[in-house]
Amino acid sequence: MAFNIYDFSNLTHTIHVGLQESFSPFMATTLEWVIVGTAYLLFVALFGLLLVYAERKVCAAFQQRLGPMRVGYWGLLQTIADFIKLLMKELIMPRKADRFLYNLAPFIVIIASFLAIAVIPFAPGLQSLDFDIGIFYLTAVSSVGVIGILLAGWSSNNKYSLIGAMRSGAQILSYELSVSLSLLTMIVFAGSMQFSTIVEQQRGAWFIFSGHVPAIIAFIVFLIAGTAETNRGPFDLAEAESELTAGFHTEYSGIKFAFFFLAEYINLFIISAVATTVFLGGWMPLHFGNLESFNHAMDFIPPIVWFFMKVWVVIFIIMWFKWTFPRLRVDQILTLEWKYLLPINLVNILLMALVVLTKFHF
Amino acid sequence: MKSFIEYIGSIFKGIWTLLIGMKVTGKYFFTPWKNVTQQYPENRDQLVMFERFRGEVIMTHNENNEHLCTGCGICEINCPNGSIEIISKSILTPDGKKKRIIDQHIYHLGMCTFCNLCVKACPTGAIVMGQKFEHAVWDRSLLTKVLNQPGSKIEEGVKE
């Protein structure tokens, strides 16, 4: 086994070749699917739990509290205990709910998140799907989740759920536009939709530095629109606790509720990972032009550590938003999108095109 | 054109106010040693209540198991919701007179609103407010207490 923390392609290649040699091609492919699927499941479950713990600790720190402290050292096992509790809870369904859709909704939401996570490059060689329309695929599948939310709201036979779902529908459909347009700005700059190519192009300097003004604007717009797409505060209208009790998942309990909960956090991870990959250089270390010794020192940190460091920074910023700002109203959220973000984005694409044409970048 | 400048201005102004808000929360995030919450059951030993804190009604007893209560019943009258019941009995004093003294000073903690009126009204200062604040019990009947200790008697020289 050629294990190398700086490059995983040898490892994955060895596994691939080994499987091909010992099994029939069909079996080998199936086994690879199973291995990759299990790896993603494990990653999502563990990272989801970690994110929930981090959110609780971060929000506690913003609010001058300590956060969970009882289960495990500094409450480290708290989310696991919560998860066990959710597993053991009774699944309650409203009597007049639409049985089929009600049970289907959580799966749609979580499957959409799983689909999106597949294209994210964690480290060199650690990416399960790398094809030439990566970003296009990502924007497409990440909006499938809204169907699940709409179904959940409709089938629960609860007015609060319905209002929440409708808000969520309007919101995600609008903000999808901004996410795509800000990514499009970067595609114009990169000249490719393939994630591995985009990361490779940032070897010299991250896009947010080399693309300067338009890239920074695109990054800010992406952060705002991304926060809105994950239904997080200040855009958490779909669940708006003080107005709609719990919004679209009011009637869900136990593991079905956990699915919605987990999906929200995976979406948070996806948005941060995409922001990292497209704007902050993915797993590329921080390099400054010709500071040789500094660049070498940065190279010493493994790419996967770089990737997760950047992801955590973006996640922290998004959490900072949530724990500072009041919630927007449903008409304001659409005003923000259609009167502010969209025009800015369109102008920004033009600006980026000019930058690329005049080669005024680093 | 003017409205366009206003539009751009409003964007920057809006972002600026948001950043100010983030500065406030960020300041507290990066100074975690200023946290204000405490971990309650762990810090039980350090918790000291203020001396006037009204936790429960208690009757003070001295070392000879004597209290100051004459059983006059003023606290019972002053209690707004009947948390105090005085049960008295008559005894014969050594010089042959009949005298009513306290048998049981019953205090229903579950009904008490800690208004301090009984303590304020007590002519002899027999009852005071205690500092205990952890009153949770497994059975409601445990909330009914007899304040005078068994076998206790009234201190010498307390005026009726």
Added chain:
Amino acid sequence: MSEIREIILNSDRLATDEYLVNMGPQHPSTHGVLRMLVRLEGEKVLNIEPHIGYIHSGIEKMCEAISYPQIIHLTDRMDYLSAHMNNEAVALCVEKALQVEVPDRVNYIRTIMDELSRLASHQLWWCVMGMDLGALTTFFYGLRDREKILDIFEETCGARLTVNYNLPGGVMFDIHPNFQKRVKDFVKYFRTKLPEYDQLLSGNVIFRERTSGIGYLSPADAIEYGVTGPSGRASGFSCDLRKHQPYSAYPLVKFNEILDHRCDTLARYEVRIKEMYESLSIIDQLIDNIPEGEYAVKMKGVIKLPEGEFFQRVETARGEFGVFVISDGKKNPYRVKFRSPGFSNLFALNKMAKGHKIADLVAIMSTLDLVIPDIDR
């Protein structure tokens, strides 16, 4: 099915059904057991019907069976956030009936306590307002500062919320030796924290967009519905009893009555924020000048009011609180009526929130600063 299609085809706009939503009695934003029957069209609020009585405790009836000091302790439980002002109203009413002059020291202590309660109440209102609008962090900052006032209460009065500090003819205890130092420390501390409130919420562009121009209550309506307190003053209705019918030590202090003529949610918010500054300045003026003297007038063991009708009103954190006592000369009153500010304020809600969104209804409700036991009594 075909009927619905017919309705849709025949109407000149898309037919939507109005529907009823029960907000409460268990709902995060009603802060208690208030139930509102809200008629909605999509997100738009068409009509609000408040249904009260879920926490009715019959305090007025109970008062007929108990003595006057005991009535004071019951008023703690009505508007628990301005417990001290409620206590004071009854105490003042009894003193008025008996024509008792309380010492200056009592007046000073009562006024300082009043303003501390007002601050504590406004702090809680501020943090809940932020929470209702979705900014959860404000809740903890508000409670953090309120805790300091509650500590002052606990040290001097012996309780944190239901203080029961007033008695007819004075206060229950003299102030604690630490009282003045603690209050001064608090005022100094809170002056540094109040600007933070502004930075976090008042200045925030999202907050201003959410509140300005929402929930208009015209001055005429405010007077008609009897909306008093900060909510009334934000509609330009000059109703501060501390100015118009000064009691205790209020005639001795200089302060401004905060008025706002914008009549919207933002105005109600800003009036309260400015009132906090005024309260701080009132405390500043009084805390160093507490005169020496008795902390209570010696009253009879059993207080009996002369026959007749007596009325006293005070300004609580929510508005005008009135006590009306009919006495037949016994030790307990014949009838007691409380005029609670929350009750009148609540019923202006329909006027304000009609035509706005659900989210605005929540914002308007939190600027009215409702305390449900105050409404139900």
